[in-house]
Amino acid sequence: MSGQDGGLRLGTCLLYEDFQGGAIPAGWAQGPPVEQQDNSTGQGTGTFVDAWTVGTSPHVLDHDGLFLVPDVPAGNLFARTNDDDAPCNCDLAAASLTTPSIDLSGVTGAQLTFRSVVHRDFGGAAGQVEVSTDGGGSFQPVHVIPGSGPVWSYGIVDLSAFDGSPDVRIRFSWSDQGNWAVGMGVDDICVSPAYTNDLRLLDAFVADITLPEIDPAVSSLPVSAIPLSLAGELVLSGIVANVGLNDATGVSLEAEVFLDGVSQGTIQGPTSDLPSRMVDTLVLHTGWTPPMTGKVDVEIQVVASQPDEDQTDNLASATYQVTGPAWGEGDNQFALDAGTVERGLSNGASGFIVAARLEVTSWPVTFHGASAAFADGTLPGALVRVELRDDQFSPIVVSAETAVPQSAINGPGGDSFAYIPFEQPAVVNGPADVYVCLSYANTNGEVVAGCSGQALPGAAWFFDNQELLWARSLVSPMIRAHLDNSVGFANREHDRSQLDVFPVPCDDRVTIRLPEGALSLELLDAQGRTLSVQALGSSAAMPRTMDLAVEGLPVGTYVALVRTREAVMQARLVVSH
Numbered sequence: 001m002s003g004q005d006g007g008l009r010l011g012t013c014l015l016y017e018d019f020q021g022g023a024i025p026a027g028w029a030q031g032p033p034v035e036q037q038d039n040s041t042g043q044g045t046g047t048f049v050d051a052w053t054v055g056t057s058p059h060v061l062d063h064d065g066l067f068l069v070p071d072v073p074a075g076n077l078f079a080r081t082n083d084d085d086a087p088c089n090c091d092l093a094a095a096s097l098t099t100p101s102i103d104l105s106g107v108t109g110a111q112l113t114f115r116s117v118v119h120r121d122f123g124g125a126a127g128q129v130e131v132s133t134d135g136g137g138s139f140q141p142v143h144v145i146p147g148s149g150p151v152w153s154y155g156i157v158d159l160s161a162f163d164g165s166p167d168v169r170i171r172f173s174w175s176d177q178g179n180w181a182v183g184m185g186v187d188d189i190c191v192s193p194a195y196t197n198d199l200r201l202l203d204a205f206v207a208d209i210t211l212p213e214i215d216p217a218v219s220s221l222p223v224s225a226i227p228l229s230l231a232g233e234l235v236l237s238g239i240v241a242n243v244g245l246n247d248a249t250g251v252s253l254e255a256e257v258f259l260d261g262v263s264q265g266t267i268q269g270p271t272s273d274l275p276s277r278m279v280d281t282l283v284l285h286t287g288w289t290p291p292m293t294g295k296v297d298v299e300i301q302v303v304a305s306q307p308d309e310d311q312t313d314n315l316a317s318a319t320y321q322v323t324g325p326a327w328g329e330g331d332n333q334f335a336l337d338a339g340t341v342e343r344g345l346s347n348g349a350s351g352f353i354v355a356a357r358l359e360v361t362s363w364p365v366t367f368h369g370a371s372a373a374f375a376d377g378t379l380p381g382a383l384v385r386v387e388l389r390d391d392q393f394s395p396i397v398v399s400a401e402t403a404v405p406q407s408a409i410n411g412p413g414g415d416s417f418a419y420i421p422f423e424q425p426a427v428v429n430g431p432a433d434v435y436v437c438l439s440y441a442n443t444n445g446e447v448v449a450g451c452s453g454q455a456l457p458g459a460a461w462f463f464d465n466q467e468l469l470w471a472r473s474l475v476s477p478m479i480r481a482h483l484d485n486s487v488g489f490a491n492r493e494h495d496r497s498q499l500d501v502f503p504v505p506c507d508d509r510v511t512i513r514l515p516e517g518a519l520s521l522e523l524l525d526a527q528g529r530t531l532s533v534q535a536l537g538s539s540a541a542m543p544r545t546m547d548l549a550v551e552g553l554p555v556g557t558y559v560a561l562v563r564t565r566e567a568v569m570q571a572r573l574v575v576s577h
Contacts, residue, residue, distance in 0.1 A: 001310045005196045006195075012093075012192055012193070013210075014079050014102055014103070014104070014107070014110075014192055014193075015099060015100070015102050015189070015190070015191045016188075016189065016191075016192050017099075017188075017189045018077070018187060018188050018189075019054045019064050019077045019078055019079050019187060020077050020570050021054075021077075021121065021238045022054055022077060023048070023054050024052055024053070024054060024079065024097070026181075027099075027100035027377055028097060028098065028099060028100060028501050029094035029096075029097075029136070029559050030051055030052050030096065030097055030098075030521045030542055031051065031094065031098075032296050033048035033049055033050055033051070033089045034048065034049060034050075034088070034090040034091050034092055034095065035047065035048050035090060036048070036049060036088060036089065037089045037090060037091060038089075038091050041490070044091065049088070049090065049097075050163055051081050051088075051090065051092060051095040051097075052079055052080065052081050052097050053079070053080060053081075053082075054077055054078065054079050054080075055077065055078075055080065056071065056075055056076060056077055056078075057069045057070065057071035057076065057216060057474070058286050064262060064304045065121070067080070067082045067119060067144055067185075068119075068150035068455050068472065068474055069117050069150065069152075069185055069474070070117075070150065070152055070474045071342075071343075071454065071474065072152060072454050074336060074342045074343065075342075075343075076187070077187075078185050078186065078187035079097060079185065079186050079187065080139045080183055080184065080185035080186075081095040081097070081174055081177050081183050081184055081185075082182070082183035082184075082185075083124070083179075083182055083183055084318040084368065089203055091176075092175065092176040092183075093175050093176065093177070093427075094173065095173065095175065095176075095184075096171050096172065096173040096174075097171065097172045097173075097186070098132075098136060098169055098170065098171040098172075099169055099170045099171075099189070099191075100169070100327075100422060101135075101167045101168070101169055102167075102168045102169070102170070102191050103166050103168075104159070104162055104163055104164060104165045104166070104191075105165070105166050106164070106170050107163050107164070107193050108160075108163055108193060109160050109193050109194040109245050110159040110160055110162060110163050110172060110189070110191065110192070110193060110194070111156060111157060111158055111159050111160070111192065111193075111194045111243070111277070112129065112155070112156075112157040112159055112189070112190070112191050112414060113154070113155065113156050113157075113188075113189075113190045113192075113243060114154075114155050114186055114187065114188060114189045114190070115152045115154050115155065115186070115187050115188050116145050116148065116152070116153055116155055116172075116184065116185060116187070117150070117151070117152055117184065117185040118145050118146065118147050118148050118149055118153075118174070118184045119147065119148075119150075119182035119184070120147035120182075120184055120441060121150065121493070124147075124175070124177065124179065124182050124183070124184075125174060125176070125177050126144050126145055126146055126147060126174055126185075127144070127145030127146075127172065127173070127184050128141055128143070128144060128145065128171075128172070128173045128174070129141070129142055129144075129145065129155070129157055129170065129171070130142065130170070130173060131159070131162060131168060131169070131170055131171070131173060132168070132169040132171065133162060133165045133168055133169075134167075135166060135169070136166055136169050139169075139171050142157055142158075142159070143155065143157040145172075145184070146373065149457070150457060150472065150474055151457065152187075152204060152278050152283075153279075154239075154241055156241060156242075156243055156277040156278075156279070157277070158277060158434075159191065160312050164431045166502075168191075169452075170189075170191070172184075172186050172478050173233070176389055184438075188479065194243060194244060194245050195243070195244050195245070195309040195310055196244055196245050196309060196341040197244045197245075197248065197304075197306040197307060197308055197309055198242070198243045198244035198308060198309055198310050199240055199241070199242055199243070199244070199248055199274070199302050199304055199308055199314060200240070200241045200243055200302075200310075200313040200314070201238050201239070201242055201300065201302045201313065201314055201315060201316045202238075202239040202240065202302065203238070203239045203316065204236065204237065204238045204278070204298075204300045204316035204317070204318050204320045205222040205237045205238075205318065205456075206222045206223065206234065206235070206236060206298065206319075206320055206394060207219065207220055207221055207222040207223070207235060207236075207237060208235045208237055208283050209222075209237045209281065209456065210237065210281050210283060213457055213458040214357075214391075214433065214458045216359070216360075216391060216430070216431045216432050216433045217431050218359075219232070219235075219359045219361050219455060220359070220456075221336060221357065221359055221459050222318070222320070222336070222371060222456070223334070223335065223336055223478065224319075224320050224321065224335050224336060224338060224339060224453075225318065225320065225321040225322075225323050225330055225333040225335040226321075226322060226334055226335075226336055227322075227323050227324070227332045227333070227334055227483045228290065228292065228293050228322050228323065228324055228430065229362060229365070229483070230334070230360070230361060230362050230365070230483075231289065231290045231322050231335070232289060232361055232362070233286065233287065233288065233289050234257065234286045234287065234288050234289070234290070234296070234298070235251065235268075235283065235284070235285050235286065235464060235562055236253060236255055236283070236284040236298065236300060236318070237281055237282070237284075237288065238281070238282050238284070238300060238302060238316065239279065239280075239281050240253075240274065240279065240280055240281070240282055240302050241278075241279045242274045242275065242277060242278055242279075243277070244276060244309070245276055245289030246276060246306065247274070247275045247276050248273065248275075248276075248304045248305075248306060248536065249273045249304065249305045249306070250271045250273075250303075250304050250306075251271060251272055251273065251274045251282070251302065251303070251304045252268055252270060252271045252272070252282065252284075252302070252303055252304075253268070253269045253282050253283075253284040253300060253301070253302060253303075253546075253575070254266065254267070254268045254269070254300070254301050254302075254303050255267050255268075255269075255284060255286065255298050255299065255300045255301075256299045257286060257288055257296065257297075258294055258296070258297040258298070258299075258300070259290065259291075259292070259294050259295070259322075260294040260295055261295075261297075264288055265288070266295065266370075267282070267283070267284065267286045267287065267288070267552075268284075268303070269282060269283070269284035274304075275346045275356055280337070282302070283379050283521040284300075290322045291556070292322070292556060292557045293322045293323060293324035293329045293330070293557055294321075294322055294368035295319065295320075295321055295322075296319060296320050296322060297317065297318075297319045298317065298319070298322070298572060299317055300315070300316045300317065300318065301314050301315045301316075302314050305487040309577060313532075314429075319323060321333070324557065324559065324572075325524055325559050329559070329572060330421075331482055332416075332482050332483040333480045333481070333482060334358055334436075334480060334481040334482070335356070335423040335480035335481070336356050336358070336453075336455070336459055336460075336476050337356070337451070337476040337477065337478045337479075337480070338452040338453025338476065339415060339452060339453075340410075340412075340413050340414060340415045340451045340452055341373055341375050341410040341411070341412060341413065341414045341415070341450040341451070341452055341478065342376075342412065342451060342453070342475075343375065343412075343451050343475065344375030344376065344377055344378075344448035344449060344450060344451065345375075345448065345449045345473065345477065346446060346448040346449065346462060347442075347462075347465070347466075348378065349442070350441075350442060350464060350465050350466040351439075351440050351441045351442035351466075352440055352442075352449075352462060352463060352464060352465055352467035353437050353438065353439045353440070353462070353463035353465075354437065354438050354449045354460070354461070354462055354463075354473070354477035354479060355388070355393075355434055355435040355437040355438075355460065355462075355463070355477070355479070356435065356436050356437075356455075356459065356460055356476065356477055356479050356480075357434075357435055357458060357459050357460070357461070357555070358433070358434050358435070358436055358481055359431075359433055360362045360428055360430040360431060360432045360433070360434060360478070361430060361431055362430065363428065363429045363430035363431070363432070364427050364428065364429050365427070365428050365429075365430065365483055366394065366425050366426070366427050367388050367396075367397070367422065367424060367425065367426045367427075367428065367434075367436075367481055367482070367483060368421060368425050368481065368482050369386065369399065369419060369420055369421035369422050369481075369482050370386035370387075370388070370399075370419075370420060370422075370436050370437075370438075370479055370480060371417040371418060371419040371420070371479075371480045372384070372386060372408070372417060372418055372420070372438045372449070372450070372451050372477075372478065372479045372480075373408060373410055373414070373415065373416060373417045373418075373449075373450035373452075373479075374404055374409045374410065374418075374447065374448060374449065375409070375410060375411075375448040375449065375450040375451070376409065376410070376411050376448065376496055377446060377448040378404055378409045378446065378447050378448045379404070379446055379447070380403075380405065380406040380409065381403045381404065381467075382403070382404045382440070382446065382447045383401040383402065383404075383441070383449060384401070384402060384420075384438060384439060384440050385398050385399050385400070385401055385402065385420070385438075385439045385441075386398070386399045386402075386420045386422070386436070386437065386438055386439070386479070387399070387435075387436075387437040387439055388422065388426050388428075388434055388435070388436055388437070388481070389435040389436075390432070390434060391432065391433040391434070391439055393435060393461075393463075393470060395436045396426050396428070397422045397423060397424060397425075397426040398422065398423060398439075398518070399420045399421060399422050399423060400423060402418070402420045404447065405418050406421075410450055414450070417478070417480070426513065434481075435461065436479050436480065436481040438477065438479045439477065441465070442465065445516050449477050449478070449479070450474075450477070450478040451475040451476060451477050451478060451558045452475075452476055452478050453475070453476045454467040454474065454475070454476065455472075455473055455474050455475055455476045457472065458472070459474065460472070460473040460474070460476050460477055460478065461473060498571065499512060499513065499514075499515075499560060499569050499570060499571035500512070500513035500571070501513070501560065501571040501572075501573060504572075504573070504574055505574035505575065505576035506550060506574065506575060506576070507550075507551070507571065507575075507576065507577055508549065508550060508551035508577075509547050509548065509549055509550060509551070510547070510548050510550055510560075510570070510573055511545055511546070512546055512548060512560060513542060513545050513547065513561070514536070514543065514545065514546060514562060515564055515566075515569055517564040518536050518557060518562050518563070518564055519535070519536055519563050519564060520533060520534065520535055520536055520562070520563045521533070521534045521536060521546075521548070521560065521561070521562050522534075522560070522561040522562075522563070523548070523558060523559070523560055523561075524559040524560075524561065525556070525558055525559075525560060531553075531558075536562075548560070549577075550573070550575050553577055554575070555577055556574075556575060557572060557573070557574055557575075558573040558574075558575060559571070559572060559573065560573055564569055
């Protein structure tokens with residue numbers, strides 16, 4: 001769902017470091033080792049360790065730690081100093097990380113770009129950027145990194161005061177201020193000469209991410225799949241940085257929208273000004289609502305009144321699926337995850353619940369069940385449930401305990417799901433936030449929930465059965481709700497044989513080739529509502545084809561369902577008068 005999943009690297013970096021080597025690089029200085037402290041007394045243990053390490057987001061905990069860092073891009077390595085994970089609790093009163101010497105001789109308009117995560121919980125300080133021009137003998141502060149919480153923020157620092165200096169060193173520092181605090185992470189560090197006019201589209205989303213984080217009255221979460229009955233106006237957000245020397249005017253987002261590969265038009269948003277070395281989130285209300293099911297692709301770019309000197313970083317793309325009741329239309333899936341397993345999430349020896357927050361903006365909505373993907377490490381046959389919970393995490397409806405099939409256990413890149421129906425359909429009236437959940441009670445073997453993509457704050461949650469605590473997760477669990485007539489997914493083994501219908505599209509009549517033993521023909525609209533049901537009689541008297549009159553139907557997409565004693569078969573009808 002996102003565009004540029006990296007830092008602010010510009011055209012030519014005199015120094016660039018992304019820490020993908022897995023360790024603090026040679027030539028970088030950490031300062032003296034720091035003393036570990038006893039967790040109970042806070043007293044020094046006499047053991048000294050490096051203040052900074054390099055690792056991935058999983059190493060700094062997904063759900064039961066305090067130093068939450070988005071895993072963007074998946075498996076990304078970054079440098080961090082952390083009071084909440086091995087090898088610390090430590091005395092981090094003055095944790096610093098300093099670059100090697102950088103020669104700015106002959107450079108004009110030098111600047112530093114980077115991304116960072118700074119947690120200020122429990123008394124931690126803001127981060128600092130400092131510069132030395134005397135070999136590291138003394139440093140002067142040039143930038144404060146405010147607390148960002150569990151999100152990556154983007155920093156742009158003017159270094160032009162040091163143009164021409166042959167020995168520049170940059171120091172990133174953080175202090176726990178004597179408390180058992182949290183930490184700071186840095187990544188994608190670049191020192192380069194700046195362009196005069198240069199915007200960058202850092203990330204893009206198919207939602208207005210500037211809206212309140214958790215508010216049932218608004219829709220602020222990017223979806224990967226949404227039923228047509230809930231698919232409202234397409235709204236886009238773009239995080240834009242002005243990494244040029246000049247202020248930018250007339251800045252806006254421009255987007256071309258495609259539905260199943262067919263352009264729906266190009267829309268440009270309102271304009272605003274963006275000062276040099278500032279970052280802002282722009283929102284574009286497209287005025288376009290999906291008219292039918294299908295794949296929506298959006299090509300997004302940032303434009304301004306001034307010609308951009310580096311247009312390679314002005315573009316991003318986003319996609320989502322508008323689903324319908326047929327198997328080929330996605331079984332009315334409602335989902336946030338990115339679609340393929342990137343990693344797993346479990347709780348060791350304890351049970352857990354993973355939850356994805358879904359925003360119900362049209363109502364009433366009927367939830368029939370949920371599908372879940374599992375990651376390597378899951379024991380086939382382990383018993384799980386799916387649940388629907390309200391905005392207070394109270395259960396609305398649950399499923400029976402169901403054994404995890406081998407077919408739904410995925411390695412990296414897998415996309416196989418198991419569908420589990422709720423014990424009865426649940427009707428939700430909106431506006432409302434609900435949580436679709438996968439629950440494991442740890443009764444007979446380990447379960448690892450499949451996860452895919454970044455979860456924005458408040459979108460994903462994890463419940464620890466031992467600590468009895470809900471906590472945020474920054475990865476999206478692959479748990480999807482199914483609305484209305486989700487018979488296609490429940491009968492996946494049967495419905496791969498789709499009905500034959502012709503012509504497509506149709507005008508006044510459509511011919512349906514019926515299977516042997518067909519008992520009934522049901523016609524649904526794109527929202528899954530039943531329009532008509534026709535009994536077909538005994539199979540012995542059944543013709544091989546039948547005509548269905550559609551001249552009275554509005555233009556749009558419909559689904560024909562034919563039921564036999566063994567299966568439900570279906571086909572998508574497109575009426576175009």
